[in-house]
Amino acid sequence: MTEPTERPWLNAELPVEERVELLLGEMTLEEKAGLFFQTMIVMGEGGELSEGDSAFGIPSNREYVVERHMNHFNLLGVAPKASDIAAWHNKLQELAASTRLGIPVSISTDPRHSFSDNPGATMFAGPFSQWPEPLGLAATRDAELVERFGDIARQEYTAVGIRVALHPQVDLATEPRWARQLQTFGEDAALAGELGAAYVRGFQGASFGPGSVSTMTKHFPGGGPQKDGEDPHFDYGREQVYPGDNFEHHLLPFEDIFAAGGRQIMPYYGMPVGTQYEEVGFGFNKDVLTGLLRERFGFDGIVCTDWGLVTDQPIMGADFAARAWGVEHLTPAERMVKILDAGADQFGGESETAMLIELVRSGEVSEERLDVSARRLLREKFALGLFENPYVDVAAADAIVGSAEFRAAGEQAQRASIAVLSNDGVLPLRAGLKLYVEGIDSEVAARYGEVVATPQEADAAILRLQAPYEQRATMFENFFHAGSLDFPEEVVAHVAEVAASVPTVVDMFLDRPAVLGPLVDRASAVVANWGANAGALLDVLTGQASATGKLPFDVPRSMAAVEASRADVPFDTADPLFRFGHGLSL
Incomplete structure (x- = not known):
């Protein structure tokens, strides 16, 4: 081990x-330039170093760390x-540690804890405990539960060496069509901030300190008010609009983040x-990053x-237009200069160290x-204790990540997040009913009743x-669910057909506030x-768990109301079918 006298910063x-x-x-x-890039990295099979991934254009671990002097991934x-x-x-x-200065690596990740029936998303969760998406956490209205989630996720992340969370997302879901509401805390600024x-x-x-995970809150100064709800990953969604002159309102949750000690910020693509x-x-925007974020806040x-x-x-692997909105005409080097002049510290998803050096x-x-x-960037590594001990206890990781205690807490949160929006008296379902189910594994449903093959045979669907x-x-x-609601x-027609035969319960994964009236x-x-497994759902539907979830946004009555609303103004659709905070008890 190198002594502090040789490396006094130790x-x-x-x-x-x-x-x-x-x-x-x-x-x-060259070593300074390496700090400025945070991009994707892959691991090898069975915990070995990776030689890279040609399909995604990702170099080997060694090339990143040794040749490019990079240490944020x-x-x-x-x-x-x-x-x-x-x-x-x-x-x-x-x-x-084998490099000249031995600067430790900081590993970051996008969210990994959400439950999903989507196989790709479930694979991303892997061994971690599974919780509702942030909209589901918002539906619980329980700040203590959210902090408990963060504490559990912190323990699971640090057990495997992840020290930076590329979340939370405190954008306000004021445009009902916006594709990225699921990772927000909904439409209300006070709730999102809390x-x-x-x-x-x-x-x-x-x-x-050494036990912490640094949070990178996004997307400053609020990414919700997208024109027509389209997302700025794409050229047709690059405009962020404020027809209600409500720019300041979207800053409110960030003020709570700053008060809580949030360490890092990510601006959005939108202009x-x-x-x-x-x-x-916003990543190029000096008015916003220096004038607003650095100077005002x-x-x-x-x-x-x-x-x-x-x-x-x-x-x-998809070929899209630039995401450098408003500066598409600039060369990559000119864009790099403008980002630095704006006040940013790191280039996300980039690894062009030679360009910065030049x-x-x-x-x-x-x-x-x-x-x-x-x-x-160095201060963060020191504060996290990475220079003292960058390593984790491999033998302990499997016992910590996805432990029975953590999984049970995640499932309880799933139950608490489920919101009952309408009920003509069919809920709670009686024990032992004949059940017709779609989208639920029959083995799970069989724990709650007798599963039958057709609606006509059932007591409930x-x-x-x-x-x-x-x-x-x-x-x-x-991947970005956009367009009509x-x-x-x-x-x-299918819901109507089943409901004509048997009392029918519709459970909706409500990642956007759909026009639910016809159902x-x-x-x-x-x-x-907003992310609940079938057992958690059936516990609520049968009354084995209380129905406590509340809507984190308004549910509009029609698409005409959505199209007439102002993208930057919360609760602006006329005569909504269900209001923010609605949720029935059973």
């Missing part, structure tokens, strides 16, 4: 700021065993239209851009400017459905979930 008795300066003074330009994919992730993480840290702050406290702990701010994407933490603003890297050597970016951000969305041209676009005629008119009961 002396833990010195103040962090002094340690930062000692290390920064030893760094070459977003872990892509997941292993079935927590101990494999932990073992890979330790090998990656050993690789980092729960977002609880989330941060859970992940970061009572005091920020503000018709405001006082420059009409360029006094934020001195890390700002990392959303992914792919510099080089227009394809996402999941900008400094050519005089277009000063090394002093690099030092400003490098100090923030339970149909699990997905809120509607429009099919788009590519697989990646279809009306159900297709065939879905309504409410036909079904005996309609309930909403």
Whole structure:
């Protein structure tokens, strides 16, 4: 082990700021440049280092760490065993320790704890405990539960070496069609701020330090008011609009995040239209990142851009236009300069270290400017205790991640999040009924009644459905559920057909506030979930668990009301079918 006298920044008795300066003074330009990039990384089979993934254009672990001097990575994919992730993480840290300065790696991740019937999403959760999506956490209205979730997720993340959470998302769901509401805390600014702050406290702990996970809250200054609800991952969704002149309202949850000690911020892709701010994407926007975030709010933490603003890297093999909205005409190098001038510290989803080095050597970016951000990035590593102990206990990982206690807490949260929206008296279902089910495994349903093959044989039917969305041209676009909130005629007709034969309960995965009227008119009961397994649902439907969930947004009465509403104004659809906070007891 290297002694602190050889690397004086390893002396833990010195103040962090002094340690930062000692290390920064030893760094070459190449080593500084490596700090500025956070991009996807993959692990090898069985916890080994990876030689890369050609399908996604991801180099080997060694090339990233040793050749490009990079040490911030977003872990892509997941292993079935927590101990494999932990073992890979330790090998990656050993690789980092072998470099000249031995700067440890910081591993980040997108959310990993949500329950989903989608096989791809479930695979992403892997060994971690499974909880409702953030909209479901919002439906519980329980800040203590959200903080408990954050604390459990913190323990599971740190057990495998993940030290940065690329979440929470405190955008306000004020545009009912917006594709990314599921990861928000809903439409109400006060609730989003309260729960977002609880989330941060859970992940970061009572005091920020070696046991913490640093949170990167997104998407400053609020990514919800998208024109027509389209998402700015795509050129047709690049405009963020404020017809209600309500820009300031979307900042409110971030004020709670700052008060809770949130450490990092990610701006969104969108470009503000018709405001006082420059009409360029927020990652390029000096008015927003320096004027608003740094100066008005006094934020001195890390700002990392959303992914792919510099080089227009394809996402999941799909070829899309630039996500550098308003500055599409700039070269990659010019975009890099503008991002740094705006006040950001890291380029998300990028690894072009040579480009940044050349900008400094050519005089277009000063090394002093690099030092400003490098100090923030190094400070975070020191504060997290990575220089003292970057390694994790591989043997303990499987016992911690997805423990029985943590899984039980996640399932209880799933039950608590389910909202009963309508009920003509069919709920709670009596024990021992003959049940016809769709979207529920018959073995699970058999624990609650006798499963039959047709509605005509049943005493009650339970149909699990997905809120509607429009099919788009590519697989990646279809990950973003966008477009009309009306159900297709065939879905309504099917519900009507089943309901004509037997009292029918419709359970809706309500990732967007669908126009539910046609189903409410036909079904005996309609309930909403935001990530709940079949057992959790049936516990609520049969009265074995209380129905406590409340809507985290208004449910509109029609698409005409949605189209007439203002994207930046909450609760703006006329005469909603169900109001924010609605939820029946059983």
